Amino acid sequence: METAVVLGAGVVLGLAAARLTGWTRRLMERPSAWLSSGLHVVLAVLGGLVAGRAADDLAELVAYAVLALGCALLVVVDLAEHRLPDAVVGRLYLGVFAALAAAAVVQGDGGRLVRALVAAASLGAVYLVLGLLRPDQLGLGDVKLSGVLGGVLGWLGWSQLTAGALLAFVVGSGVALVLVLLGTHRRAGFAFGPCMVLGALGGALWGPALVGLAP
Numbered sequence: 001m002e003t004a005v006v007l008g009a010g011v012v013l014g015l016a017a018a019r020l021t022g023w024t025r026r027l028m029e030r031p032s033a034w035l036s037s038g039l040h041v042v043l044a045v046l047g048g049l050v051a052g053r054a055a056d057d058l059a060e061l062v063a064y065a066v067l068a069l070g071c072a073l074l075v076v077v078d079l080a081e082h083r084l085p086d087a088v089v090g091r092l093y094l095g096v097f098a099a100l101a102a103a104a105v106v107q108g109d110g111g112r113l114v115r116a117l118v119a120a121a122s123l124g125a126v127y128l129v130l131g132l133l134r135p136d137q138l139g140l141g142d143v144k145l146s147g148v149l150g151g152v153l154g155w156l157g158w159s160q161l162t163a164g165a166l167l168a169f170v171v172g173s174g175v176a177l178v179l180v181l182l183g184t185h186r187r188a189g190f191a192f193g194p195c196m197v198l199g200a201l202g203g204a205l206w207g208p209a210l211v212g213l214a215p
Contacts (some may be wrong), residue, residue, distance in 0.1 A: 006052030009061065013048030013069050017041045024073050025089055032080035036109035037060045043072035059106050067092060067152055071197045072176055078193035084141030092148045100155055118159045119154020142192050149200040156204055159211040164203020171195040
């Protein structure tokens with residue numbers, strides 16, 4: 001999209017994240033320095049810029065922007081409390097998939113929407129199995145978030161889905177290694193949601209180069 005649209009998306013998402021600070025604070029169980037730092041606003045601005053660059057039309061822009069805004073809030077909450085509130089994740093499902101459905105109509109490509117739904121169900125099922133096997137490492141919030149991330153990655157292509165899913169665990173392994181070296185892993189654990197978001201971003205940007213599957 002045009003530079004003005006890209007910059008506008010960044011500004012709008014930053015303002016939206018700032019406006020949602022109070023609501024996000026009410027979702028949290030205790031005051032958080034992560035939220036007070038304004039990290040969610042910075043992440044929302046960056047997410048808006050990426051969304052503006054990646055979108056081919058307005059409907060796609062809405063889908064990516066909703067995801068970026070929701071993930072900015074979720075990252076901060078997960079870093080602070082190691083949980084992903086349903087109030088945010090549930091709204092992501094409604095907003096993202098409604099916008100993707102509109103994009104499928106605009107583009108005349110229902111196959112992309114079907115692929116997104118299959119990808120969402122598939123990645124969600126994988127996370128559910130992993131969560132049941134290792135509930136100490138993956139929570140139900142991670143399972144729920146995986147579906148919407150998988151849906152957007154599947155909309156983009158199978159390469160993006162595959163790379164995004166794998167990169168989440170690569171990032172998570174790196175974080176775990178650092179925490180082990182620092183001697184804090186066993187005591188505090190770590191939030192996996194941000195790893196999922198980073199993995200999805202990497203898959204969306206570099207999936208075809210990393211995996212090379214057909215769309």
